[in-house]
Amino acid sequence: MAKSLQTPEPELLKPGVKAPVQETLLTPRFYTTDFEAVAQLDISAHEPELQAIVDELRADYNRHHFVRDSEFQQSWEQIDGETRRAFIDFLERSCTSEFSGFLLFKELSRKLKDRNPILAEAFHFMARDEARHAGFLNKAMGDFNLSLDLGYLTRNRTYTFFPPEWIICTVYLSEKIGYWRYIIMYRYLEAHPEHKFYPLFNYFESWCQDENRHGDFFKALLRSQPQLWNNWKARLWVRFFLLSVFATHTLTVLERASFYRSIGINPYEYNIQVIEKTNETAARAFPVILDTNHPEFFRRLEECSDINVKIAEIEASNSPKIVKFLRKVPLILAIIRHLLRLYLLKPIDAELTREAVC
Ligand SMILES: [Fe+2]
Numbered sequence: 525m526a527k528s529l530q531t532p533e534p535e536l537l538k539p540g541v542k543a544p545v546q547e548t549l550l551t552p553r554f555y556t557t558d559f560e561a562v563a564q565l566d567i568s569a570h571e572p573e574l575q576a577i578v579d580e581l582r583a584d585y586n587r588h589h590f591v592r593d594s595e596f597q598q599s600w601e602q603i604d605g606e607t608r609r610a611f612i613d614f615l616e617r618s619c620t621s622e623f624s625g626f627l628l629f630k631e632l633s634r635k636l637k638d639r640n641p642i643l644a645e646a647f648h649f650m651a652r653d654e655a656r657h658a659g660f661l662n663k664a665m666g667d668f669n670l671s672l673d674l675g676y677l678t679r680n681r682t683y684t685f686f687p688p689e690w691i692i693c694t695v696y697l698s699e700k701i702g703y704w705r706y707i708i709m710y711r712y713l714e715a716h717p718e719h720k721f722y723p724l725f726n727y728f729e730s731w732c733q734d735e736n737r738h739g740d741f742f743k744a745l746l747r748s749q750p751q752l753w754n755n756w757k758a759r760l761w762v763r764f765f766l767l768s769v770f771a772t773h774t775l776t777v778l779e780r781a782s783f784y785r786s787i788g789i790n791p792y793e794y795n796i797q798v799i800e801k802t803n804e805t806a807a808r809a810f811p812v813i814l815d816t817n818h819p820e821f822f823r824r825l826e827e828c829s830d831i832n833v834k835i836a837e838i839e840a841s842n843s844p845k846i847v848k849f850l851r852k853v854p855l856i857l858a859i860i861r862h863l864l865r866l867y868l869l870k871p872i873d874a875e876l877t878r879e880a881v882c
């Protein structure tokens with residue numbers, strides 16, 4: 525069944541090809557995994573739920589959504605200066621992370637097609653969605669005379685290996701945080717249309733429903749694997765994944781505060797709202813969630829962001845490498861100390877409330 529399916533490649537634009545951003549811990553990453561182990565996952569405990577999500581993905585509600593309307597047909601020269609720079613950075617980062625999802629899902633679908641048809645089909649449909657998202661963002665970059673060379677990215681990026689358990693937990697979280705990022709921005713701009721300086725934002729409402737469905741699929745997959753939630757090791761890992769994703773989100777949003785300010789959004793409030801919502805949602809999948817109401821929680825994350833800005837300033841300076849390194853060491857240690865303190869905060873048990881929030 526899945527054999528005949530063909531995943532569309534995101535459209536590649538030629539003019540003004542943009543060199544990919546320099547890779548740091550915070551740039552979107554490309555992942556690979558143990559495909560054999562994924563093929564062997566026993567999903568029987570949640571097969572009806574997974575099949576229902578595959579049926580929903582097949583229905584392809586957003587089939588006609590990603591078509592550029594007449595609002596795009598104009599010059600965007602009026603977006604200039606810092607707003608233009610920050611917006612292009614946002615487009616590039618979003619496009620790279622959508623494309624990273626596309627590559628992973630496409631490879632999973634290809635490797636699983638003869639082994640695990642339900643999973644293969646789901647990954648095929650999710651790759652289709654991510655290809656559309658990346659292609660749409662790349663076309664938006666075209667409006668600013670730039671495009672990401674996605675072929676070059678495919679060939680030259682380094683791939684980080686994650687075992688299937690990590691892939692399931694981290695992709696689940698990244699889909700759900702992606703949902704909240706898009707929908708919160710959409711709702712804000714709907715209420716404040718004067719800040720909507722480019723029509724891309726109009727597409728986020730239906731777009732984020734794709735991410736939500738992807739997240740639901742990963743939730744069902746995660747719950748079909750009891751070893752991912754019914755023991756103390758899983759609880760420790762989940763806290764680590766949640767904190768990593770929330771810390772990365774904070775550093776990324778606050779480092780790009782000028783973009784959020786350009787659309788009238790307070791980056792601190794946006795960061796808090798996205799993290800709180802994602803944490804609440806994660807209670808449906810994970811055995812524990814983090815105590816985001818603890819007074820230290822956002823204070824320490826924001827301090828990490830302040831330190832991160834100082835590290836970036838040192839990186840950008842003309843000092844010799846060794847001087848940069850020596851100046852960065854105490855700052856990196858300070859970030860580790862904050863994250864460790866956050867990791868050790870008492871988590872909230874989500875197993876007890878699962879039935880109530882599902
Ligand atoms: Fe996406």
Ligand SMILES: [Fe+2]
Pocket residue numbers: 625654699702734735738
């Ligand atoms: Fe997605």
